[in-house]
Amino acid sequence: MSFFTSLSGLKGAQTDLSVISNNLANVGSAGFKKSRAQFSDVFAGSPTQSSKTQAGQGSRLNAVVQQFTQGTLEATDKTLDLAIAGEGFFVTRGEPPRAAVTYTRNGAFQVNTNRQVVDTIGSTLQLLPVDANGNVTSATIASATNFVLPTASPTNPNVSLINVSIGIDGLVTATYADGSDQMLGKIAMASFTAQEGLRPIGDAHWQSTGESGQPAIDSPTNGPLGSVRSGALERANVDVTEELVALISAQRNFQANAKAIETASNMTQAIVSIR
Structure with missing residues (x-):
């Protein structure tokens, strides 16, 4: 289950990187309005289960929202x-x-x-x-x-x-x-x-x-x-410094989720190799 949870985080980070990249690519586009990816958590459980013992099941893309703030x-x-x-x-x-x-x-x-x-x-x-x-x-x-x-x-x-x-x-x-x-x-x-x-x-x-x-x-x-x-x-309402910081954050998120997938794979392999 942790494999698919991390996979959803990996996809979310990839979407975030795509949105930020599009913002940076349009710094020189007149009248362009930047966007922001919004995510929400995924939680599922039956009425007979206790939410105190249930872990979340990852994240999903809620919307890519445009930011209509004034440009220079x-x-x-x-x-x-x-x-x-x-x-x-x-x-x-x-x-x-x-x-x-x-x-x-x-x-x-x-x-x-x-x-x-x-x-x-x-x-x-x-x-x-x-x-x-x-x-x-x-x-x-x-x-x-x-x-x-x-x-x-x-x-x-x-x-x-x-x-x-x-x-x-x-x-x-x-x-x-x-x-x-x-x-x-x-x-x-x-x-x-x-x-x-x-x-x-x-x-x-x-x-x-x-x-x-x-x-x-x-x-x-x-x-x-x-x-x-x-x-x-x-001019486009894109702040390059702000976007670069967000890019670093999205990159770290991507790397962390990739590492979690690698760890889950190693654990599964270790269990299968037990004799």
């Missing part, structure tokens, strides 16, 4: 590099016909050939409609539209676009060569009651699930969403 903001030179100081997520939409909605903290946006502002997986950043005063008129995913850079002024096609600015409240303003401005909308952001329930799909993107609950959509600076910082990116 790093300044860049690009207006379309966006970072969130808060708990919100950017809302992005994929290409039709699927048009999958995903949520990300990776604000490394760029412009594609269709002048859409897209993220690292090609999904388009969503904007909420605003009125003449810059106030959001509808805060739902259905009302959000793709962030598309205009080529010229809506009132004069001969006047070209010269600048785009993004405020901390997510308001996107286009400036044209004749000095006129146009508010394109506010960046759509989402918050979740249970962030740990989000389903990771890679590239610092997540999808909502029944465990995360439905997203609350709004513009930046509202509630827990936080503000948007143009010209900055959020």
Whole structure:
């Protein structure tokens, strides 16, 4: 029995090493959120047995839980590099016909050939409609539209676009060569009651699930969403020193369980060899 108990500990230590390795591998990934392996003990006994004389039967993986703590903001030179100081997520939409909605903290946006502002997986950043005063008129995913850079002024096609600015409240303003401005909308952001329930799909993107609950959509600076910082990116929230210490601990755990298996094997061999 001790052989299988130690084997469960060996598997747990291996999983812990895998999670820590993944955290360290993504130190340089923008918007990455570290994870932590959570384990629980295994105990089994019949109602007629005394728990005082029963030993545990090992451990099992309970969950690999993501840690959505704030990462460090790093300044860049690009207006379309966006970072969130808060708990919100950017809302992005994929290409039709699927048009999958995903949520990300990776604000490394760029412009594609269709002048859409897209993220690292090609999904388009969503904007909420605003009125003449810059106030959001509808805060739902259905009302959000793709962030598309205009080529010229809506009132004069001969006047070209010269600048785009993004405020901390997510308001996107286009400036044209004749000095006129146009508010394109506010960046759509989402918050979740249970962030740990989000389903990771890679590239610092997540999808909502029944465990995360439905997203609350709004513009930046509202509630827990936080503000948007143009010209900055959020670094991974991985502390290398902390992860290295955890790596050493997981390695020691792995070695101890391997030694326990070796000891159990030697004991069994000794018993079998008795004449």
